[in-house]
Amino acid sequence: MKMNGGQMVCASLIREGVDVIFGLPGGAILPLYQALPEFPELKHILVRHEQGAAHAADGYARVKGRPGVAWATSGPGATNLVTGIATAHMDSVPIVVITGQVGRAAIGTDAFQECDITGITLPITKHNYLVMTAEEIPRVIKEAFHIASTGRPGPVLVDIPKDVFTEVGEFVYPEEIDLPGYKPNLDPHMGQVKRAAQLISEAERPVILAGHGIILSKAYDELLELAEKAQIPVVTTLLGVSGFPTSHVLYSGWPGMHGMAYASLTIEESDLIIALGMRFDDRITGNTATFATGSKKIHVDVDPSEIGKNVQVDVPIVGDVKRVLTALNKQVKPATHVDWVNHVHQLRRDHPLMGSDNGKMEMRYIINEIAEATNGDAIIVTGVGQHQMWAAQYYPFNQPCSLISSCGSGAMGYEVPGAMGAQVAAPDRVVWSIAGDGGFQMTMVELATLVENNIPVKFAIMNNNCLGMVRQWQDFFYEKSHVATVYSGNPDFVKLADAYGILGIRVTDKNDVRAAVDKAMEHDGPVIIDFVVEQDDNVYPMIPAGMAVDHLIEEPRPARQEVRG
Amino acid sequence: MNYNGTSNRHTITALVEDKPGVLNRVTSMFRRRGFNIASLAVGHSEIPNLSRMTFVVEGDDRVVDQVTKHLHKLIDVIKVSDISGDNAVTRELALIRVKANVQSRSEIMQIVDLFRANIIDVSPETLIVEVVGDEDKIDALQNLLKSFGIQEVMRTGSVAMSRGMDSAFDTNGSRNAKAVKPVIMETGSV
Ligand SMILES: Cc1ncc(C[n+]2csc(CCOP(=O)(O)OP(=O)(O)O)c2C)c(N)n1
Numbered sequence: 001m002k003m004n005g006g007q008m009v010c011a012s013l014i015r016e017g018v019d020v021i022f023g024l025p026g027g028a029i030l031p032l033y034q035a036l037p038e039f040p041e042l043k044h045i046l047v048r049h050e051q052g053a054a055h056a057a058d059g060y061a062r063v064k065g066r067p068g069v070a071w072a073t074s075g076p077g078a079t080n081l082v083t084g085i086a087t088a089h090m091d092s093v094p095i096v097v098i099t100g101q102v103g104r105a106a107i108g109t110d111a112f113q114e115c116d117i118t119g120i121t122l123p124i125t126k127h128n129y130l131v132m133t134a135e136e137i138p139r140v141i142k143e144a145f146h147i148a149s150t151g152r153p154g155p156v157l158v159d160i161p162k163d164v165f166t167e168v169g170e171f172v173y174p175e176e177i178d179l180p181g182y183k184p185n186l187d188p189h190m191g192q193v194k195r196a197a198q199l200i201s202e203a204e205r206p207v208i209l210a211g212h213g214i215i216l217s218k219a220y221d222e223l224l225e226l227a228e229k230a231q232i233p234v235v236t237t238l239l240g241v242s243g244f245p246t247s248h249v250l251y252s253g254w255p256g257m258h259g260m261a262y263a264s265l266t267i268e269e270s271d272l273i274i275a276l277g278m279r280f281d282d283r284i285t286g287n288t289a290t291f292a293t294g295s296k297k298i299h300v301d302v303d304p305s306e307i308g309k310n311v312q313v314d315v316p317i318v319g320d321v322k323r324v325l326t327a328l329n330k331q332v333k334p335a336t337h338v339d340w341v342n343h344v345h346q347l348r349r350d351h352p353l354m355g356s357d358n359g360k361m362e363m364r365y366i367i368n369e370i371a372e373a374t375n376g377d378a379i380i381v382t383g384v385g386q387h388q389m390w391a392a393q394y395y396p397f398n399q400p401c402s403l404i405s406s407c408g409s410g411a412m413g414y415e416v417p418g419a420m421g422a423q424v425a426a427p428d429r430v431v432w433s434i435a436g437d438g439g440f441q442m443t444m445v446e447l448a449t450l451v452e453n454n455i456p457v458k459f460a461i462m463n464n465n466c467l468g469m470v471r472q473w474q475d476f477f478y479e480k481s482h483v484a485t486v487y488s489g490n491p492d493f494v495k496l497a498d499a500y501g502i503l504g505i506r507v508t509d510k511n512d513v514r515a516a517v518d519k520a521m522e523h524d525g526p527v528i529i530d531f532v533v534e535q536d537d538n539v540y541p542m543i544p545a546g547m548a549v550d551h552l553i554e555e556p557r558p559a560r561q562e563v564r565g
Numbered sequence: 566m567n568y569n570g571t572s573n574r575h576t577i578t579a580l581v582e583d584k585p586g587v588l589n590r591v592t593s594m595f596r597r598r599g600f601n602i603a604s605l606a607v608g609h610s611e612i613p614n615l616s617r618m619t620f621v622v623e624g625d626d627r628v629v630d631q632v633t634k635h636l637h638k639l640i641d642v643i644k645v646s647d648i649s650g651d652n653a654v655t656r657e658l659a660l661i662r663v664k665a666n667v668q669s670r671s672e673i674m675q676i677v678d679l680f681r682a683n684i685i686d687v688s689p690e691t692l693i694v695e696v697v698g699d700e701d702k703i704d705a706l707q708n709l710l711k712s713f714g715i716q717e718v719m720r721t722g723s724v725a726m727s728r729g730m731d732s733a734f735d736t737n738g739s740r741n742a743k744a745v746k747p748v749i750m751e752t753g754s755v
Contacts, residue, residue, distance in 0.1 A: 118586070119589070122589070122590060122593050123593060123594075123597045126640075127640045130585075130586075147640060179640065180643050181581075181582065181639070181640050181641055181642050181643040182640045303638070304634045304637065304638075305631065305634035305635050305637070305638050307634075308627060308630055308631065309631060312627075
């Protein structure tokens, strides 16, 4: 069938099962936009800023488990996507990004709104393409989705010159993919699996450290089976939170810089770490030279380059974590590890997360209230900072894949468009965005997009009138010198909500928190709650950057009580 | 584990798609990850639309292991082989413009003969010497010619090939080997 390039893009997206695109038009991509009405299966959500499109595609992909799609015009449209692409890259999220480019003849001439977006995104995409003829479009789009969603997922960018969108050619959608340089290694080496099983059977104090890979490959059942069969405590990474039931007796939190002390200690005291679909990020290891020196390590990852990158391991296994676990579970012998499991429970009793009983508006109190009101079943999207850490510490995450957060990149501003994408992917779920007043203001332009498309995200702005996490670092490491962290001109978020036609609620008293949360839940449509919280509250525990667990700073005890054993 | 922590040179070859931007992808990866390339040579391979690159990389075993894995990870890279060691031949070509007058010319020609190099251009004040060999041989010739006054050196960077077919790290084009090999390297089970 004859089509122009723009039609080919749309037809190809439909073949890939795409139902929604986040984007914003401009000259170079306009011919693609003009083809859209012919493809009613594709819903386009018009964002207010392209960063929002990329983050929304990312939030969509994390929840849906399928690539999200964002597109934008050339030059500034393309560069506005960059933060979102980098975020998806750091967290291995499959997104396909399409950018318009200046006409072929103008490439390289510094034409109006020309920028080398394939060059710019080279180190932050899994792969990218510059398409020079319309007939390549179907193959490139098919490859883009394949590369984005298989192996270790990640963003793929496709840059298409304006006159390629208008060029007419024969539309042939390829059946097969021919990428000789890309064959992800999914099935494990059985010898390695046996060696891993052997190490597990020899271990007295094993711990599973489960990462994003569990969620990406939906290996929930296999992880549960391994943990239960050999009675191994499970710690997750921040991105791995909700990959294992948080209410399970074997669950032992998440470790690292602001992770639960008992999780970090469980890892430190173990004699075997079974690392599954994670990458020994520095927020977990601190100084790699002193990280868990007493334990052997099994490292399972689908990306061979992760193995041996940050820490040396004893048994590496390259493969899809679901397949690896399926094979491993057959080899692993049942065990009990009674003393060790009891010890891990004791660590939890000795180093609990603390709650507040001081009558003040603290973020964790609010998160606990949201947890109760939602039964722990909501999808929680966060920004970056203190509220992110507390949300991850205190929310129960009863549903798999329910913490959606920019972890590797730590991109403030994720909380608005990320939540938008998550809600679009799961219209029937309750989505709460736990937002920082700083991050919220980076991307709150998308409130208009939420209203236009009636996307009912509930925002809990944790308004401490400052860049809280940075303020905390200044308190800890810079003699409390609050340079450029305290706001003096925050907007009135309730009036702001009003300006957008959104329900806005301000809460300044602890006793009003629950009522506001309930009201937001009952309201049909987006809601903003401005929770005016303590400015000087700090996140504990804390392991300063580059340090080991022995430098862990725990919350001062008096005046605190346990909230969760 | 065979990480010995000592820094040395490794020769790595890669079969890559002959497409615009591939060299950029490869060098960008080296730059971003902080890997050191001592030399890089690129040319067509025996297969249409595929090129072969030879890298000489500096670093300990851990670094070289990471280099090969990150090369593998690039979609346009089809096959990577670490062919360091005795079972490979490496050759580089160099052109050296050296000052030569009537007195020094014959002395230079003797040295050139010793190295089985060639003189490919003669002018009243200079000679251009062409030499082929491994890096050490070229370094040695360059050293000897220094005293005459070297005006310009142009070196291609090493190209390399394993002898026979049984290179320990030859991935043999097998797709699975692409990912499995580095793991086996690491655990020292080869
Ligand atoms: C885009 C971006 N810029 C800067 C930072 C550095 N940073 C990390 S946390 C933080 C403070 C975030 O403040 P807020 O969103 O109000 O959240 P809070 O820590 O107060 O909960 C900053 C500035 C970042 N992570 N992302």
